[in-house]
Amino acid sequence: MYKxxxxxxxxxxxxxxxxxxxxxxxxxxxSLLSSLVAKKGVDxxxxxxxxxxxxxxxxxxxxxxxxxxxxxxxxxxxxxxxxVILNATLQVITRPYQVIREMLRVGRCAIISISNFGYVRNRxxxxxxxRVSSRIRLAQSWHDTPVLRFVSxxxxxxxxxxxxxxxMDARYFFPLNVVARTPxxxxxxxxxxxxxxxxxxx
Amino acid sequence: MSTPLVETKTLGIERPFRFESGRTLxxxxxxxxxxxxxxxxxxxxxxxxxxxxxxxxAAFYHEGDQKxxxxxxxIGPGKAFDTDRYFVICSxxxxxxxxxxxxxxxxxxxxxxxxxxxxxxxxxDMVEAQRVLLKHLGVERLKTxxxxxMGGMQTLQLFCDYPSRSDxxxxxxxxxxxxxxxxxxxxxxxRAIMADPRWNDGxxxxxxxxxxxxxxxRMIGHITYIxxxxxxxxxxxxxxxxGTKTVFRPSFEVEHYLDYQGIAFVKRFDANSYLYIxxxxxxxDLMASISSKGRFRGQNRERGMNxxxxxxKKGLVISFSSDWLYPSSQSREIVRLFTAMNVQVSYxxxxxxxxxxxxxxxxxxxxQIIRGFLASLG
Numbered sequence: 001m002y003k004x005x006x007x008x009x010x011x012x013x014x015x016x017x018x019x020x021x022x023x024x025x026x027x028x029x030x031s032l033l034s035s036l037v038a039k040k041g042v043d044x045x046x047x048x049x050x051x052x053x054x055x056x057x058x059x060x061x062x063x064x065x066x067x068x069x070x071x072x073x074x075x076x077x078x079x080x081x082x083x084v085i086l087n088a089t090l091q092v093i094t095r096p097y098q099v100i101r102e103m104l105r106v107g108r109c110a111i112i113s114i115s116n117f118g119y120v121r122n123r124x125x126x127x128x129x130x131r132v133s134s135r136i137r138l139a140q141s142w143h144d145t146p147v148l149r150f151v152s153x154x155x156x157x158x159x160x161x162x163x164x165x166x167x168m169d170a171r172y173f174f175p176l177n178v179v180a181r182t183p184x185x186x187x188x189x190x191x192x193x194x195x196x197x198x199x200x201x202x
Numbered sequence: 203m204s205t206p207l208v209e210t211k212t213l214g215i216e217r218p219f220r221f222e223s224g225r226t227l228x229x230x231x232x233x234x235x236x237x238x239x240x241x242x243x244x245x246x247x248x249x250x251x252x253x254x255x256x257x258x259x260a261a262f263y264h265e266g267d268q269k270x271x272x273x274x275x276x277i278g279p280g281k282a283f284d285t286d287r288y289f290v291i292c293s294x295x296x297x298x299x300x301x302x303x304x305x306x307x308x309x310x311x312x313x314x315x316x317x318x319x320x321x322x323x324x325x326x327d328m329v330e331a332q333r334v335l336l337k338h339l340g341v342e343r344l345k346t347x348x349x350x351x352m353g354g355m356q357t358l359q360l361f362c363d364y365p366s367r368s369d370x371x372x373x374x375x376x377x378x379x380x381x382x383x384x385x386x387x388x389x390x391x392x393r394a395i396m397a398d399p400r401w402n403d404g405x406x407x408x409x410x411x412x413x414x415x416x417x418x419x420r421m422i423g424h425i426t427y428i429x430x431x432x433x434x435x436x437x438x439x440x441x442x443x444x445g446t447k448t449v450f451r452p453s454f455e456v457e458h459y460l461d462y463q464g465i466a467f468v469k470r471f472d473a474n475s476y477l478y479i480x481x482x483x484x485x486x487d488l489m490a491s492i493s494s495k496g497r498f499r500g501q502n503r504e505r506g507m508n509x510x511x512x513x514x515k516k517g518l519v520i521s522f523s524s525d526w527l528y529p530s531s532q533s534r535e536i537v538r539l540f541t542a543m544n545v546q547v548s549y550x551x552x553x554x555x556x557x558x559x560x561x562x563x564x565x566x567x568x569x570q571i572i573r574g575f576l577a578s579l580g
Contacts, residue, residue, distance in 0.1 A: 045541070054550050055570055058518070061578035065537065066550040075534060 006031070008087055008113050008195050011171050013039050015111060015197050020082035023047065023107060025069045025099075026089035030057035037062070045081070047072075070094050073102040081107040087195075090114050092146040100163065104200050109168065113195035118152030118188040154188040160198065169197040206278065206285075208235050208262035208271070210301055213338055219331070225321035228310065232335050233258045233301020234293035237277055238285035240340065247341040248283055249332065249368075250292040251349030251356040253561075254423070254479055255471060257300035260292035261285075275565040282569040282576075288345060295356070296331040297323035297479055299472035305404070306472040315474075318404035323478050325352075325486045329360045336367075345579060348372035348572070350561035351528060352483045358536065361517075362492045370516040370579055372572060375525050375561045377532035378488040378539065384527065387426050388480040391419030395473045404474050416473040417464025424463045429524035429557035489539070512540075517547035518575045520568055522560040548575070 009032060016022060019041045024033050027046030030053075036042045046064040048054050057064035067075075069086075070093050084107035086099070091114060093099050103110040116122075125131055132142055132150060151159075153172070160167060172180045172191040180187070210233050218226045235258045240247060250260050250273065261277035263270050271292075277283040283290050294302035297320070305320040336344075347368050349357040354376020361371040377384070395401055398415030406412060425433075437456035452458050517540050521533035530551045537549040550571055556564040 043544075043546075051550065051553070051567060054548070055574055058548050058550075058571055059574035059578060061516075062548075063516075063546045064548045064550075075538065 007173070009035055011195055012036070012085065012087070012111055015109075015169060016040055016042060016083050019043070021045075021080070022083045022085065023076075023081040024085045024087070025073075025103070026086065026092070027057065027062070027064060028053050030060050030062035030064060032085070032087060033057075033062050034060050069099055073099065073106060076106045078105055079108060083107055083109050083111055085111045087111070087113050088115070091149045091151065094148060096149060097159070097163065100165070100198075104165065104198065108199065110165075110198040111195065112198065113193065114151060114153070114156055115193045116153045116188065116191050117150040118154060119192050120189050123189070152188050153183070153191055153194045156194070156196075157183070160196070164201045165198050166201040167196055168199055171195050205270075206237075206262040207265055208237060208259070209264070210235050210258050212301055213335055215334055219334075221321040221327050222324045222330075223322050227303065227321065230296065230303040230331065231301065231307070232293050232296075232303075232331055233298075234291060234335055235259055235261075235271070236292075236339070237261050237290040238288055240289040244340060245343060245345065246287060247289045247291060247336075247339075247344050249336070249341075249344050249347045249360070250277065250283070250290060251332075251347065251353035251360075252292060252295065253349070253351035253353045254476075254483065255420075255467065256353065257298065258292050258294040258302075259300075261290070272562065273565075276569060276572070282565070282572040283348070284573075284576075288576075289341075291336070291339065291341070293332055293335050295323075295328040295479065297328070297475060297482065299475040300470070302331070304472065305474035305478055306408075317406075317474055320474070320478065323482045325355045325359050325482050326363065326491060328356050328482065329363060332356070332360065333364070333367075342367070344368040346370040346372055346576065348374070349376070350374035351376055351558065352479070355483060355486045355488070358488050359486075359491065361515075362488065365512055365515065368515075370518070370575075372518045372520070372575065373533070373536055374520045374568065375522055375528045375533070375558055376536070377528055378536055379486060379490075380484050381532070385484045387422060387527070388484050391422050392477050392480060394418035394422070395477060398473075401473060404477075406473075411468070412473045413468040416468045416471065416476060417461075419473075419476055420467040420471075421460040421464045424460055426527045427557055427559040429526065429555055431524065432555045432557060435555070512543050512545045515545045516575075516579065517545045518571065519547060519549045520561075520571065521549075521551045522556065522558070522564075523551055523553045524555050525558040525560065527558040 022042045022044050024046045027048050030046055033044035033046050037044050046057055047067050048064055054064050054066055084103040090096055172187050173193040174191050213232045215230050218228055219230045220226045256272050259271040261271040261274045277290050279286045294300040297304045299306045305316045309316045347357045347360050354373040357371050357373050361368050395412055395415035398412035400406055400410055401412035440455040441453050442455055442458050452461050519533050519537050521530040537547050540547045552567045554560045554564045
């Protein structure tokens with residue numbers, strides 16, 4: 001498994017209200033939830049598919065539920081959570097639209113982060129080497145990377161619009177630690193990643 | 203390495219015990235074992251709940267025995283329920299036949315076994331008997347209460363009836379209530395017993411007990427306890443003693459296996475107990491029982507109170523991928539209920555081929571999770 005980027009943690013911590021109910025989909029070893037519990041006093045729940053990750057969550061005292069995000073979100077009632085987080089996980093699920101809809105049914109807000117396949121380095125790699133995978137973070141070959149969906153920030157934003165989802169807040173990560181709150185010109189070429197706070201449009 | 207020894211003790215309660223049905227017995231015995239030591243703060247006790255055919259002998263060895271208790275792989279020094287850290291208690295259920303008062307016990311009034319004059323037993327009755335035992339042992343509060351299958355039912359009942367008495371629960375391969383299929387299998391087992399002429403409406407002596415019926419009940423049970431695939435891998439269509447085959451005598455390996463299990467069971471189990479305990483499990487309905495009002499004894503003084511406020515409580519629910527008797531969907535239902543009650547519940551489905559029996563026979567991964575869970579309780 002690849003490591004979940006921790007640079008998003010401060011932003012998520014900032015977006016999440018104190019003492020709210022948070023569901024983290026693909027919560028890994030529970031480190032994001034631990035930090036949200038410690039810093040914001042949230043009621044945190046994780047969903048994970050891997051036994052080893054579940055073990056690590058349980059050891060940390062993090063509440064974790066073994067389930068397949070693609071299939072099992074229907075078990076939660078509408079509005080069970082204030083925030084449903086999908087941090088660096090969208091690209092590994094098979095039915096992203098359904099999962100995003102479910103996130104906004106189960107939760108009031110969704111927080112989704114993705115890496116930008118339209119980022120210039122990815123484009124150069126595809127053009128020059130003819131390779132879609134072997135990203136730095138996802139240092140695997142095409143057949144064993146968990147990533148199933150290659151999506152650019154622009155494509156993702158237009159999908160949100162199509163689905164009637166409102167972007168409440170966002171951050172775009174550019175090289176040299178430059179972070180923007182709005183999609184600057186050229187963001188789809190120059191931003192490495194994005195993170196979005198979403199809700200259903202009124 | 204020396205094998206730790208243990209003896210089953212008996213607590214005699216010399217005052218009337220009232221059942222949920224309203225009926226009373228003048229006195230009852232509770233058979234129990236303990237492992238490890240209760241610490242000075244009395245906050246390291248763990249109650250283990252056994253399943254249908256279990257007993258108080260959960261771990262360690264009885265003097266001279268070749269086999270340890272039924273959950274010895276989980277309970278002991280350095281094991282999941284670490285007896286170097288925790289004071290572990292297990293008692294035989296009320297209605298059982300392994301030392302605790304049940305239908306095979308002698309009715310002091312008639313000097314004959316109770317048989318069917320024994321009051322109907324509920325899961326809550328079992329828990330009430332355990333509460334008396336805990337009081338006797340000086341245990342006010344449990345670190346956790348844990349059990350698999352019917353032990354899981356007692357676990358949930360105790361945790362809900364006495365929320366202030368346990369910091370957490372561990373419920374393995376269990377259900378909030380039996381499905382039609384689970385009741386159906388139990389009913390076939392009961393009918394097998396009752397169809398045995400030696401059962402005689404529950405009036406039988408020890409030496410002429412309805413062994414035939416009880417062993418068939420157990421055979422049915424064993425079919426449901428393991429997965430189809432494991433049964434196929436273990437036995438397939440292999441035969442035993444082909445040369446001596448006579449018509450309709452067991453010849454397939456699987457037949458011999460079930461035969462053996464049936465015979466082994468009747469040596470240690472009472473047929474009426476089997477009826478009473480399966481009846482308790484079938485009638486268990488957690489939601490109905492915790493939402494019912496006007497309970498006897500203590501009258502809501504503690505039971506059921508604060509049930510909405512369990513924020514500081516933790517739960518661990520475990521199911522097994524190949525368990526078709528208590529499928530994972532039933533465990534997920536438990537998780538949903540307790541999550542809604544604000545208990546911090548974790549859930550995991552363990553990959554295994556062992557079927558329902560995994561909670562007894564495939565303890566590796568459950569041990570890891572339970573150890574981690576107990577560690578997180580502090």
